[in-house]
Amino acid sequence: MKKLITTLAVGAIFLGGVLVAKEVTVKGSDTLLNLVQRLAEAFSVANPDATVSVTGGGSGVGINAIINDEVDIGDASRSITSSELSTARANGVNVVGYVIAIDGVCIIVNASNPVKQLTISQLGSIYQGKTKNWSEVGGPNKKISLYGRQPSSGTFVYVRDEAVKGEYSPAMRQMNGNSQIVEGVKADEGAIGYVGVGYAREEGIKVLSLSRDGKEYSSPLEQAAVDAGRYPLARPLFQYTNGKVKGDARRLIEFELGPDGQKIVGDEGFYPVTEGYQEKNRGNL
Amino acid sequence: MLNLRRGADRGARVVFLLSSLLSAAVLLGILAFLLFYGVRTFREASPLGFLFGTQWNPDAYGEPEFGLVPLLLGSFLTTLLALLIAIPFGIASAVFVSERLKGWVRVTVKTLVELFAGFPSVVLGFFGLVVLAPFIGHLFHVAFGLNLLNAGLLLGFMALPTIISVSEDALRVVPHSYREAACALGATPWITATRIVLPAARSGILAAVMLGFGRAVGETMVVLMVAGNAPIIPHSPFDPVRTITSTIAIELGESSFNTTHFYSLFALGFVLFLIALGTNFLAESLIKREKRSFTL
Amino acid sequence: MSGNRAGLTAVPARGLFLKRSRFAGNRGFLVLALPLALFLVFIGYMFVYLFHNGLGVVSWRFLTQPPVNGMTQGGIWPCIVGTVLVAFVSLVFSVPVGILSAIYLSEYAANNFVTRGIRSSVRSLAGIPSIVYGLFGVALFVNAFHLGLSILASGLTLGLMNLPWIIATSEEGINAIPGSFREGALALGATKWEAIRHNVLPYAFPGMLTGALLAVARTLGETAPILFTGVTYYTRNLPHSFMQKFMALPYHLFALATQHDQIMKVRPLAFGTAIVLLVFVLALDALAFVIRMRVATANRWQV
Numbered sequence: 001m002k003k004l005i006t007t008l009a010v011g012a013i014f015l016g017g018v019l020v021a022k023e024v025t026v027k028g029s030d031t032l033l034n035l036v037q038r039l040a041e042a043f044s045v046a047n048p049d050a051t052v053s054v055t056g057g058g059s060g061v062g063i064n065a066i067i068n069d070e071v072d073i074g075d076a077s078r079s080i081t082s083s084e085l086s087t088a089r090a091n092g093v094n095v096v097g098y099v100i101a102i103d104g105v106c107i108i109v110n111a112s113n114p115v116k117q118l119t120i121s122q123l124g125s126i127y128q129g130k131t132k133n134w135s136e137v138g139g140p141n142k143k144i145s146l147y148g149r150q151p152s153s154g155t156f157v158y159v160r161d162e163a164v165k166g167e168y169s170p171a172m173r174q175m176n177g178n179s180q181i182v183e184g185v186k187a188d189e190g191a192i193g194y195v196g197v198g199y200a201r202e203e204g205i206k207v208l209s210l211s212r213d214g215k216e217y218s219s220p221l222e223q224a225a226v227d228a229g230r231y232p233l234a235r236p237l238f239q240y241t242n243g244k245v246k247g248d249a250r251r252l253i254e255f256e257l258g259p260d261g262q263k264i265v266g267d268e269g270f271y272p273v274t275e276g277y278q279e280k281n282r283g284n285l
Numbered sequence: 286m287l288n289l290r291r292g293a294d295r296g297a298r299v300v301f302l303l304s305s306l307l308s309a310a311v312l313l314g315i316l317a318f319l320l321f322y323g324v325r326t327f328r329e330a331s332p333l334g335f336l337f338g339t340q341w342n343p344d345a346y347g348e349p350e351f352g353l354v355p356l357l358l359g360s361f362l363t364t365l366l367a368l369l370i371a372i373p374f375g376i377a378s379a380v381f382v383s384e385r386l387k388g389w390v391r392v393t394v395k396t397l398v399e400l401f402a403g404f405p406s407v408v409l410g411f412f413g414l415v416v417l418a419p420f421i422g423h424l425f426h427v428a429f430g431l432n433l434l435n436a437g438l439l440l441g442f443m444a445l446p447t448i449i450s451v452s453e454d455a456l457r458v459v460p461h462s463y464r465e466a467a468c469a470l471g472a473t474p475w476i477t478a479t480r481i482v483l484p485a486a487r488s489g490i491l492a493a494v495m496l497g498f499g500r501a502v503g504e505t506m507v508v509l510m511v512a513g514n515a516p517i518i519p520h521s522p523f524d525p526v527r528t529i530t531s532t533i534a535i536e537l538g539e540s541s542f543n544t545t546h547f548y549s550l551f552a553l554g555f556v557l558f559l560i561a562l563g564t565n566f567l568a569e570s571l572i573k574r575e576k577r578s579f580t581l
Numbered sequence: 582m583s584g585n586r587a588g589l590t591a592v593p594a595r596g597l598f599l600k601r602s603r604f605a606g607n608r609g610f611l612v613l614a615l616p617l618a619l620f621l622v623f624i625g626y627m628f629v630y631l632f633h634n635g636l637g638v639v640s641w642r643f644l645t646q647p648p649v650n651g652m653t654q655g656g657i658w659p660c661i662v663g664t665v666l667v668a669f670v671s672l673v674f675s676v677p678v679g680i681l682s683a684i685y686l687s688e689y690a691a692n693n694f695v696t697r698g699i700r701s702s703v704r705s706l707a708g709i710p711s712i713v714y715g716l717f718g719v720a721l722f723v724n725a726f727h728l729g730l731s732i733l734a735s736g737l738t739l740g741l742m743n744l745p746w747i748i749a750t751s752e753e754g755i756n757a758i759p760g761s762f763r764e765g766a767l768a769l770g771a772t773k774w775e776a777i778r779h780n781v782l783p784y785a786f787p788g789m790l791t792g793a794l795l796a797v798a799r800t801l802g803e804t805a806p807i808l809f810t811g812v813t814y815y816t817r818n819l820p821h822s823f824m825q826k827f828m829a830l831p832y833h834l835f836a837l838a839t840q841h842d843q844i845m846k847v848r849p850l851a852f853g854t855a856i857v858l859l860v861f862v863l864a865l866d867a868l869a870f871v872i873r874m875r876v877a878t879a880n881r882w883q884v
Binding site for chain 3 (some may be wrong): 290298301305307318371374375382404405407410412414415416425474499506509530542550554557561565566569580
C-alpha cells in the first residue's frame with residue numbers, strides 16, 4: 001500500500017513537471033547532428049537552466065517535424081522546397097530559416113584511388129549508374145561501388161538535385177550516416193561517397209576536386225572556394241523554426257551565430273557563416 | 286454487508302472483462318490503423334504498382350514509385366538464408382536436447398537457449414557491424430561486408446532459439462509409449478529419435494519453423510545495421526538488401542503526416558502484419574494438430 | 582520410462598529397421614550435438630568479445646556521468662535513466678491490464694467463442710514485429726492522443742508489447758494454483774472475487790512478478806518502438822517530466838555505432854553501452870529465474 005502511494009506521488013510530481021517542462025527540441029539533419037550536439041552541449045554548460053535535446057534522422061525528418069510543429073528547431077542540410085513550404089502554411093506554420101554554418105559537400109574516394117578530380121556531369125553519370133568503372137574517368141580498371149545516404153537525408157537530396165540530376169542508381173548503398181560512408185570508403189578500394197566537409201578530413205580517404213565546366217577545378221577543403229561559391233557543391237546549413245524564434249531556442253541560435261558557436265563550427269570542420277548570410281540571419285532574429 | 290460484497294464481486298468481474306477486452310482490442314486497433322492508413326496510399330499510388338512494382342523510390346527525382354517487390358524480396362531472402370541455418374541447427378539441437386539430455390544439463394542448456402532468445406537485437410546488429418562485416422570481407426574478398434549474407438546469418442541466430450524451444454516442446458509432447466514401443470522392438474535411441482519421435486512430431490516442428498520464420502521476417506534493428514540498405518533486387522549474397530522492416534524504420538520519420546509516403550509505410554506495415562499473423566496462425570493450428578494426433 | 586538408456590545397445594532387428602546405419606548406435610547423437618555446441622560457442626564468443634572490449638570502459642563514472650565533449654567521452658547516465666523511466670511507464674500500463682485480463686481469462690471466462698477470440702488475439706500480439714508496434718505507437722499515441730514525442734508515448738508503446746507476455750505468464754501462475762484453494766474459500770462463504778483475492782492471487786504473485794521481469798528484460802533492448810515515439814540522440818539534462826524526450830541505452834548504442842561523426846573514436850563507448858545493456862537484461866532474467874526457483878521449492882503443492 002505504501003509502495004503504491006509513493007509510486008503515485010512520484011508519478012504526480014513527474015506529470016506536474018509538464019507545466020514546468022520547457023525543453024528546446026532540435027531535430028533533423030545527420031550532417032548537422034554532431035555539430036548541433038556540440039553546440040547544444042556548450043550552450044547548456046553556459047546556460048544550465050536551459051534543456052536542449054538533439055536528434056538526427058535526416059533533413060527530411062527535421063523539416064517534417066517543423067511542418068507538423070513538433071519541434072522548436074529543424075536542422076536541414078538542404079533548403080526547404082516550395083511544396084514543403086505550402087504544406088507548412090496549410091498547417092499554420094510560418095517557416096523561418098537561419099544559416100548556422102557553411103558546408104562543402106565532399107566527394108570522397110579510397111586513398112588508393114589515383115583519380116583526383118571529376119566534373120559534375122561525370123559525377124552525375126557515376127551516381128546514376130551509367131559510368132560503372134573507374135577506368136572511364138581516368139582511374140584504374142575497377143568497378144565503382146556507390147555509397148550514399150538514405151532518402152531522408154538532406155545531403156542525399158542535395159547531391160541528387162545538384163549533381164546527379166536524375167535518379168540514383170538503385171545499387172547505391174544507403175548508409176545510416178556520414179561516418180558509415182567514410183568507414184565504407186576507407187575499406188572499399190572502388191568506392192565513392194559523399195559526406196559533409198566536417199567528416200572528410202580523415203586518413204584513408206581522399207577528397208576530389210570538382211568542376212562545373214571541366215576547366216576550373218576547386219576543392220571543398222579550401223574555405224575561399226566554398227565561400228565564393230566556386231566549389232559546385234557549396235551549401236548553407238539551415239535551422240528552420242516556426243515563426244521568428246523565441247525563448248530558449250532563440251538564445252540557442254544566438255549562441256550558435258555568435259563567436260563561441262562559430263568557433264565550434266570551425267572546430268567541427270565546417271565553415272563559419274559568411275557575412276551575407278549573417279545579415280539575413282539578423283533580419284530574421 | 287453481503288450486498289456490498291456481492292457488488293464488489295460483480296464490479297470485479299466487469300473490470301476483468303473490460304481489461305481482457307482491451308487486450309484483445311489492441312490487436313484490432315493495430316489492424317484498423319494499418320488498414321485505414323495503408324489504404325489511403327492508393328489515393329495517389331496504384332495498388333497494382335504497389336504489389337508488383339519493382340522500384341521502391343518514394344522520394345524520386347521524377348515520379349515517386351511505391352513498388353513492394355524489392356522490399357518483399359529482401360525480407361524473404363534474408364529470412365530464407367536465416368532458415369537455411371536455423372532449421373538444421375535448430376531441429377538437430379532440439380532432438381539432442383529432448384532425447385539425449387537429462388537433469389541439470391538439460392535445464393542449463395534450455396536456460397541458455399531461452400536467455401539468448403531475449404538478446405537485444407541492437408547488440409547483435411552491433412556485433413554484426415563490428416565483427417561479422419570485416420570477417421565476411423576478408424573471407425570472401427568483398428569490400429563491403431554489410432549485405433544479404435551478413436543479415437541472413439544474424440537472423441539465423443535470432444530465429445534459432447525459437448526453433449529450438451518450440452521443436453523441443455513438440456518432441457516432448459510425443460507420448461513415451463512411442464519410445465517404449467520402439468525400444469521393445471529393439472531400436473537404438475538414435476533410431477527411436479530420428480525415425481519414430483521426430484516424424485511423429487513433424488507438425489509441431491513445422492510450427493517451430495513457421496515461428497522462426499515470423500521472428501526473422503519481423504526483425505528490424507539487425508537488418509538496419511548490417512544489410513546494406515539498398516532497395517534493389519539482389520543478385521548475389523554479397524549484394525546489399527533492404528527489407529520491409531528496415532524501410533519502415535528508415536523512412537517513417539521523414540514522411541510528413543498526411544502524405545502518400547507516410548501512408549505507404551502503413552501499407553508496408555499491413556503487409557508485414559499479415560505475414561506475421563498468417564505464420565502465427567498456421568503455427569498454432571499445426572501445434573494443435575500434433576497434439577490431437579496423439580489423443581486418438 | 583523412456584527408451585533412452587545408455588545401456589541399450591541392442592542390434593536393430595533386420596525386419597523392421599532395414600538400413601544398418603553407421604549412426605545406429607549412440608554415436609549419431611554426437612552429430613546432433615555439434616550444431617548445438619557451435620551455437621553455444623558462438624554465443625560464448627560474442628559475450629567474451631563484447632565484455633573484453635567493453636569492460637575497460639565501464640566504471641562508476643561511466644555509469645553516472647552524462648556524455649560530454651561531443652559524446653566522445655563521459656558516460657551514459659541519461660541513457661540508463663531514460664531506459665528505466667520508459668520501462669517503468671510500460672509496466673504501469675501493462676501490469677494492471679495484463680493481470681486483470683489474465684484473471685478474467687483463467688477464472689471467469691467460459692470456453693466460448695468470445696473467450697477463444699480474446700485468447701487468440703492476445704497470443705497473436707506476441708508475434709507482431711516490433712516496428713509495427715512503432716507504427717501503431719506513432720499513429721495512436723504520438724498523433725491521435727497528442728502525446729507528442731515523449732517518455733509517455735514510448736512507454737505506452739512498449740507497454741503494448743509487454744502485454745501478451747504478462748498475460749501469458751500471469752495465466753500460467755494462476756492456473757498453477759490447485760482448484761482446492763478456491764473451493765475451500767467458496768465453501769466458507771466467500772464470493773468469487775474474495776476467493777481469488779485471498780486464496781489465489783497471493784500465491785500466483787511470484788509467477789506474475791517473474792512474468793513482469795521477463796517482459797521488461799525483453800523490452801529493455803527494443804529500439805524500433807521507441808525510435809519514432811520519443812528517443813533522442815542527445816539531451817544534456819535528465820528529463821523531469823514524462824512528456825519530455827529521453828535518451829535510451831539501445832538507441833545510444835545504435836547512434837554511437839552508425840550516426841556519430843567519429844564512430845571509430847567512440848567505438849569503446851559503444852562497447853561499454855552494449856555490455857551495460859546486456860548486464861541489465863541478464864540481471865532481470867537472473868532475478869526472474871531465482872524467484873521461479875524459490876517459488877518452486879517453497880510451494881510443494883506445485884508438483
